[in-house]
Amino acid sequence: MQNPTISFELYKIFYHAAATLNFSKAAESMHVTQSAVSQAIKSLETQLGIPLFFRQGRSVSLTHEGEILFAHIEKAFHFIRSAEISMQNIKSLDEGTVFIGASDTITRYFLMDAIKAFHLAYPRVKLSINNRPSPRSVEKLKNGELDLAVINLLPDSDYEGLEGVSLTTLEHIFISSSPVSAVPVTLKTLSQHPLVCLERKSTTRRILEQFFATNEVIWEPAFEFGSFDVILEAVKASMGIGFVPRKIAAALIEAGELSEVTIKEPIPSIEIGIMVNKSKPLSLAAKKYLEILKNTGV
Amino acid sequence: MQNPTISFELYKIFYHAAATLNFSKAAESMHVTQSAVSQAIKSLETQLGIPLFFRQGRSVSLTHEGEILFAHIEKAFHFIRSAEISMQNIKSLDEGTVFIGASDTITRYFLMDAIKAFHLAYPRVKLSINNRPSPRSVEKLKNGELDLAVINLLPDSDYEGLEGVSLTTLEHIFISSSPVSAVPVTLKTLSQHPLVCLERKSTTRRILEQFFATNEVIWEPAFEFGSFDVILEAVKASMGIGFVPRKIAAALIEAGELSEVTIKEPIPSIEIGIMVNKSKPLSLAAKKYLEILKNTGV
DNA sequence: TAATGATATAAGTTTATCTAATCGTAAGTC
DNA sequence: GACTTACGATTAGATAAACTTATATCATTA
Missing domain, CATH: 3.40.190.10 (Periplasmic binding protein-like II)
Structure with missing residues (x-):
């Protein structure tokens, strides 16, 4: 009997029901009806083959097995919540990291102003600057290690899979x-x-x-x-x-x-360009950095 | 924007996809089609507003944000898995606890054989024997602390909400x-x-x-x-x-x-009876113990 | 005894999820 | 270079799951 696995969604409902010990309040907090919670819990109990709550009159409590389940699910729930908070923060630029590749020289003479400006605007977002010669940055860009790289554009180089714009000319x-x-x-x-x-x-x-x-x-x-x-x-x-x-x-x-x-x-003279990986979606933070970099008249 | 929360089920799919870095294999392991995984991931990315994978040619990898998400979800996943294993074990009587109330005397002279037999049959299941006078056991039974109690049945007592059978007569x-x-x-x-x-x-x-x-x-x-x-x-x-x-x-x-x-x-003479809480479902282990107790000719 | 606060249940509807079929594309192979 | 394979994306339709509404049930409280 290889069971069609239990939907994780049921565990979310179970978490709320067990945490409040009140199906109606749990339903409210999830913006669904009490009926939905009642049915979900019943379905979970049936699928597990174990009663999780005992209902006496108008109150419900956890069975011993329900408590064991809750002890586990509670932890899982908190990890998922912290995952969602993390994603929230990334979106609101309250955390995150932008991975940038650039040579020492380019970093020092072309990126510093943008780095300072970015840090001022988004102090919680880390900038990880990977100081390598341009060819190494191109490699790292290709295999997805970097969000963007600021490099010397050389006519004979292989930039397949990448795309970018010229930032300035280096005289x-x-x-x-x-x-x-x-x-x-x-x-x-x-x-x-x-x-x-x-x-x-x-x-x-x-x-x-x-x-x-x-x-x-x-x-x-x-x-x-x-x-x-x-x-x-x-x-x-x-x-x-x-x-x-x-x-x-x-x-x-x-x-x-x-x-x-x-x-x-x-x-x-040579061109200095900003390159990104065509198939790697830019994070919001990376987009913001790019924006600032382009505006920080070099 | 109070968002209709993301279904936990999507995180399960994300876990498999991120763990294998191969949507087809992930789909297979969940017994669904590749299309379902592809759609679920897309839906998750859309709802979060953050790209999680980048697809280059026929391989997918996690974006930085995807990796952050995975770090959290992985832990949550393992807790849920261990919850399910626990429930499995409880069903197969490979773990669990039966909470029994009984007086010292009853335990010693009426339950011991059944306790030994039960332990022999299900060595991983704990028996928690709560030795209290019968009235205390009745209380604990009523508020759900016990699975069953073996008590002196007194004619004038209040056994509302409980039900039971006479086990033997104490002469x-x-x-x-x-x-x-x-x-x-x-x-x-x-x-x-x-x-x-x-x-x-x-x-x-x-x-x-x-x-x-x-x-x-x-x-x-x-x-x-x-x-x-x-x-x-x-x-x-x-x-x-x-x-x-x-x-x-x-x-x-x-x-x-x-x-x-x-x-x-x-x-x-007085009756000794086995009582259970009518509204508290008996765990499988408790049922087994009851069975053994009734058969262990007292 | 009636009102209240809670869950369960039934029926029907909506929504989400899944499948099947097809396409597109990069990576290997001959 | 053309062929084949492996993989993901997309679309449309089918299916199943989840939800809502309405009602029943039950214990508690006024």
Whole structure:
């Protein structure tokens, strides 16, 4: 006798009936009639083959077996209630997490304002920022680990299953501690100076290599560092000419601590884009973050 | 927006779907079609207003929110499952408790065999024997604390709401350490001897008092004790003539350690009966115990 | 004794759930 | 690359479950 399992809905009704020990009040609290509760309880008792209540006159009480059942169902009920509260909170942005992938650089220079604004607007929603190089973020996006990723859009990459929009253009410049020339110099001229750049696997480095290759200039970096911070310091210390996104050097150039070295050849720029997984529905929180990110004029 | 609450049944379906991450398999395990699961999940997502799964191609996975929901629902599910297992066990007499009320004396001399037999037959079912005087057992029976009570049936008691059957008749006799007379003596004669009897509130004592009163014989006990064991010892020590249920003295009379003192006047006897609460359904275990009790020739 | 407060029951209706059939799509296979 | 398989979505109609209304029943209380 493989029984057609008992509907969980009956347990909900049982919970209310057992908790109040009054079918009419239980019915009221569930917005149904007393008759419905009465029938549901009867059905549960029949299906279990065990009487759960005993009715004496106008009051009902639990049988011993009913109490055993209630002890279990009560716990189950509370877990379901807390599940529903959790879902409520997620909807009202009172809890939840947005999983974001982005490189260190992008996080620091493009996401920070949005992160701050989001936290101000929805202080209970966590932002889990996964700092990985763009290709890793793309992977994680594809297998659903991330809600969204802000990455360097590379023309030859495989973005199947994803979709996104360009957020901004990342312009690169050369910088030095003091002006090199009043007029733009050629790349060839520039390559005579020691160059300070990011380590090999980075996007910025790839841009740089491609730039030299396209213009058929032989070069070699004098220094390689892991972060733009260190590069800026190195350039300030006159160790050489640096290659960084304009945005990163902007403040220091403004302050007169660094100078831009203009180049005759047009420096390639790259797109920064927001990507999401086409088949993964965006949570409300993620949508809100996206909104803020797009509005926080980058 | 006071929402018509979500059917718990949907959570059951969600549990299976999330646990297998395969709607078809989940459907199979619930003996429904894949379509039903698909629709139920969709309905749950709609009602919650939160996507729970993301479908990419032929595989589904949980969204972050889906995982949060699952974490809760999983626990609830297990509690319900254990509730159902408990109910199963109760039905198969693999667990459960029978609550029985009876006086010490009745328990010892009338229930013990049945208790042993029951325990042998259903070793996992507990017997909770509540040893109280009969009137207390009747009270507890009325308010549902007991499944059944074995009590002295007194003609003037209020057994409303209860029902029961007579189990046996409790015959009382007088006993002494050695034969008093070859022929029955009168109650008056007997009252000349020191009498050893049970304490005032007991049923046996009441019977005795009533017996003397009916026959208009003035008397006073020489000794009052709290249990029949002590009375038997006192009589054996020739401290006086005792008044006890025949059943209790039978073995000792048989062994020649005590003698019955026969009386001219007919000694009243009392009925011992099994009572249950009319409106409280008997558990299967209680039914089985009753059965055994009735068959264990008392 | 009548009124009240509670549950049970019967009949009919509504609603929710399920099935069957079909489609769409990604992933394997030859 | 075409074929096949595995899986989920969708639709429409069928079925069963759940609910409501109305009434009966019963014990308590006024």
